[in-house]
Structures are given as structure tokens and as C-alpha cells.
Amino acid sequence: MSEDRAVADAEGEIRTMNMIQAINSALDVCMGRDDAIVILGEDVGYFGGVFKATEHLQKKYGKSRIFDTPITECGIIGVAVGMSAYGLRPVPEIQFADYIYPGLDQLVSEAARIRYRSAGEFTAPITVRTPFGGGIFGGQTHSQSPEALFTHVSGVKTVIPSNPYDAKGLLIAAIEDNDPVIFFEPKRIYNGPFDGHYDKPVTPWAKHPQSAVPEGYYRIPLGKASVVREGEAVTLLCYGTMVHVALGVAEASGVDIEVIDLRTLVPLDIETIKASVEKTGRCIVLHEATRTSGFGAELAATVQERCFYHLEAPVERVTGWDTPYPHSLEWAYFPGPVRLNEALKRVMEG
């Protein structure tokens, strides 16, 4: 955190923001600085988006720069590729990550490959914003975490913030990046951090230090993880909503856990991970997505490759189950504190 602040070079007054407000502020700042930035997506214009992330922006910047689209994710991302061929920097919103699949061909085969196949003649500086993750009783089509589908694609950067301050700084960096970025927004924590204790009242962001967000411009570099809690006993790798679950367990368990918020999955901050695991000798990876071929598999393999001789126990994966996200049983799916504690016991005994 302190490191972020140092590199941030932030402008403007500090204001308390939730995730939505921070994302809105990032979009506002970027649109104000660069008229090549355009926003398109379902309901993003007059209505300001179903989660209100683009509220007031159409009024401020006009319909040529932020507009509603037909309901076609293929069209939204394909049009963004064409706009970037002209020289714009589109920031499309896909209303829910669960709806992104019809746009995959344009993202995977086109946006991600344009620089390579044209040897740099054309690029696709697109930032696809999309809410993801569960814990809101959204059923299987409003809850998925498909990040591993994108980390598997050569040519796309994958970014996932866990708090308002990071969300704004990372989004600005993503928009200014000259390659396509998919920016997953953990919708469970739009309005407040969530430690996985679903039966307790929600804490608003206002009580969290990372809700203090500069009103102006700053960026958090892509590819840089954040050590959100220092510890000596075990390294916990996580991102998005799971950062708060990890911190909750770290406080309650009495184990000296080092929690690393990866923030960017591709490119991965291998140095921070390596330094931590070499120090602790133990590692847990935690994500909400399904287990098999999830990003946790990549993390476990990487830690094993780079830190094998430092490891005191097998790397543990704590994840959602390999099931669709069930509506009424969502807390049985969600990798909450109990599942994490069980893994913590195993990794500490190992």
C-alpha cells in the first residue's frame, strides 16, 4: 500500500469512494484527459450502467463518446477493435462476465492477435470492463469467474482490483496500456469489502483505508502485486473479493500469513511471489473460480517451478468447486473462511 502511494503521484483532493465511484472516477479522469477514449456497452449511456459505473458520463462527454449498444457482445468487442484500428481507445463494458462468451472470437482471435499478426501495424488498445464473481444470489449466469479463459490467451492482459484505490489506479493504467486488457470487477465488493462471513452485516467501503481515493489522475502499474499483509509463516496468493476473505482469515487464525493481492494475473508479478514464498516456505492459492484448469493451477505450477527447494509443504489450492454456481447453495460453492482454514491447517502441518 505504501509503495502504491509512493509511485502514484496522485492529483486532486482525497475523497471516500466505493468501488463503483472509483471506477466511475477513473473513466471520468481518462475521458477528460484523452478524447480518443470512448465507452460503449449495454445500458451504459443515459442510464449509466446497471451497476452505475458510467453514471453522469454521457451527460458530461456526449453521446459520441459514450453510448448504448445493441445487445451483442460480439458486436461490442468487434466494433471496439475497429475503433481502435482508427486510433480510438475504446473501453467497452460487458454487463456481466457471464455474457462475454459471444464476444470471445473478437477478443481472442482478433483483439489479442492484431499486434502480432500485423507486426505492430495495428494494435487494439481496448480495455474490456466486466463485473464478475458471485455472492449476490445471481445464479449461474450472473456469478461466474472466467478469468482463466483469458489468462490462457496470448495477447490479453488480465487485471482484477480488490479495493477502490486500486480499482481506479489500475483502470487508468489499463486504459492507457497499448494492449488489450480485460478488467474484471468483483461485483460482490462494489459496495463494501467482504470477508466471506455472509451472515454478518456488510461493512461499507468508508471504513476501509483503501476507500480514500484521489479525485484526479494516478496510475497503479499493471503487473505489480501488492503485499497487503506481511507475514512469515505462509504466503497466500489471491485477488479480487478473495483478498478480503484472506485478510479475515489471517486476522482470525493466529497464523502469521503473508497475503499477496496479485492485482494483475497477466503479466504476473513473479518477483513478489518468489520473494514471499522463499521467505515463508509455504503457499496457498485462493480463487473463487472453479478449480480444474483455474488460474490457481498456473500459480501452483509457477511456485513449484521457481521455489521448489524452499517449499516445506505442497502448495494448496482453495477454490470454488467444479460445478456451475448454484443459486441457493452459493455459500456452499463459495471458498469462504472454513475452506481456507482447512487448507491452512494442512499447509502448516505439511
Added chain:
Amino acid sequence: MAKDQPGRNLPPLSLHVPEPKFRPGDAVDYADFDRGQAGAVTRPSIDASPSDMRDHAYSLIRVLDDAGHAVGPWDPKLDPDRLRGILRHMALTRAFDDRMYRVQRQGKTSFYMKCTGEEATSVAAAYALASDDMCFPSYRQQGLLIARNWSLQDMMCQIYSNAGDRLKGRQLPIMYSVKEASFFSISGNLTTQFPQAVGFAMASASKGDTRIAACWCGEGSTAEGDFHSACTFAAVYRAPVILNIINNQWAISSFSGIAGAEATTFAARGIGYGIASLRVDGNDALAVYAATEWAAERARGNHGPTMIEFFTYRAEGHSTSDDPSKYRSAEERGAWPLGDPIVRLKDHLIKLGEWDEERHAAMDKELAEFVREEGRKAEAQGTLHDGLSQPFTTMFEDIFEEMPWHLKEQSEAMQAERKAAGV
């Protein structure tokens, strides 16, 4: 770029972004809307060539006139019992919606979607189809199930994700699946059901069966690629399928212009594919019935698919998750030039001397009581937040026919986890 080339002196281009006529607070006036005359549109033969009936994609088939008379060649001439049946099922659909909306507001479930104002597009269509014709609905066709006399209690148990939920609490409320009523499992992803309906119809045709298929989507989701893939297959193989577009004017906050309505009609989407296309007053139950009946006969006669745009109005919000007063004028609903489907059919029956206001009021009361009673039975089996109604292990079932080792392992880990959590 043009500016960099001296002498080109071209006017600057500008981007057109459609804007609805009315926003919150605006006075609503539909004087510009041409609804045509009831009874004025011709009824082609069921084997008409799509190229000979292109006008039908741009006109509006209407049967009930403003005085409540059924007029013109599309009058399906239904007997009064059948008319009363359609009326009753539309009213029952509305009563069901009203109650389910209320229970969501009471916190007994997570989500609900009403079809208020659009009841005719499902109920009258169901009446015109055979009971085993396969329906591939979107999320606002509860009227199909209700018209097929499916159990309200069963639907409510799904909405509550309770012990009686045949879908084991897995699906978002209203995402029904009722194979027994020839009603396909609803997806939250849009228009995926269109190519599926075409595929079902192709299968039925390839096996020499007599069942046809029908699917429904909103005007907004005609933009999805699946819609266009479905049209191509339907036309190429002359699939016995009815492709219904419910043009209810709004896709959450996006008006129909964002889906293309400024330039053409949605029915006209079919013309380019060579599909017979009809545009129909969706708030006129008799017109809905007649158009569906025409399309069904055409399909059964091996004359190919039909696209039908039902022109209607989404009288309520998209779902319990949005507030329509934030993006459209509250006056639209009252000013809608095609009225309310239940009121219009009621007035027609009264005109025929087959119904009266007292009987209607008594029916509404009886239906509300029936829905309440079904609700009591459903709630006796639990509501969403009453604690878990399904065994934890059910979440690992039905992923595959046989459970592979890794899911068995995860199921066991889940049970150990619950034990550790003391639940």
C-alpha cells in the same frame, strides 16, 4: 483524416446514436405512431412465398378494433369458451406476477421478472400451438406454462429454490425447465434458444414427426449472433419453427431504437433470410392467436419457418433489479396506443354478450385467492432464505451423467467443510 488533404473540403461526419422520444418527466404523445386499421391486413395462404408477403413485415396485424369487435381476415373466430379460457389464463398470469413480485419485495426470494402487458404474446400463442409443440422461451414467457395449466406451485417452488424445487435450487428464480409441458430449460444468456429451437424443429422434420418448435426473444436480443445463425438455418432447411420476437420497446434501459427500430421493423429481419414474416399487435390476443395459428399450419405443412414480431409494451421494469422511472417516462404505459391485452379481450367478450364486469371482478378475486393458496403450499416447502432446502451434495450432481473422481473428492471435501463449520 480528410482534413489533412487540402481541397477535399468535405463536411465532417457525425455519429448517430438513437435517442428515445420520451425520458423521465416528459409528456408522452404517441400521435406519430401508425397502428393501422384493425382488420386491414390481408391473410396470405399458409404456403405463400416469403417474397410475395414482404408487406406483412411492415404492417400491423390487428383483429380487435377500438370498439371491441373482431374484424378482418385474421379473426380466428374462436368460440366463447376458448376466448374466456385465454382471458382467464392471461389474468392468472398477471395475478401470479403480482404475487411473485410482492414476495420478492418481502425478501422471500432473490429476483423476479413480470410480463405485465405482454400476457397475450405467450398465453394466446400457447392456445394456438399443440400442447406438445416444443417451446424455447426467453425469461418472460411464464404465460406459456400457465396457459398449459402447469402447476403454479411448482413454478413458485423454483422461484423459492425450496425443497419442492425440481431444479434443486440451482437456477435463478423464473429460469424454469418443464419438459413435461414441452418447455425448454431457460437460459440467462440471450437468444441462445433460437438456434436450439431451429435444431429441434430440424430433428422433428428429419424424423418425420409432427411436432413443431417455437422460440421467443426480445427485440433487444435480435442483435445477438445466435439470432442470425438461427434465421439462416431455419431458412436453409425450411425448419418447422416459429421465431417470435417480443418487441416490448425496452431492453432494460435501452429503447428499441438501440436494437435497430429506427431504420426498419424487427419482423423485416426475416425478409433478408427469405423467411415469411408477420408483424402483429401483441396486445391483441386474437391477432396473436391468429398469427401463431397461421405460422403453425405453415410449419406443419412443410412450408417452412415464420418470423413474428409481436408489437407490445413492457409495462413494468425489466426485473426486480431496475427502476424504469430512471430512464423512461412514467406516462408511457398509460398512453400506449395498443392498450392492455386483458382489458381488450374482456371488452370483446362483453361486446359479444359472453362476459360482464361482475364476472370479471369475481374471476380476478378467485384467481388471486387461487394464487395465494398455491403460494401458501409452496411456502410451506420453504423460501430462499429459510435455510438450505437442498442437500449440499446435490450441487455436484447432474454435472455429468456419472460423477468423475474429482467431483466425488470435492463433494467429500464439501461435507468435511460443513462439519468443520458446524452446519
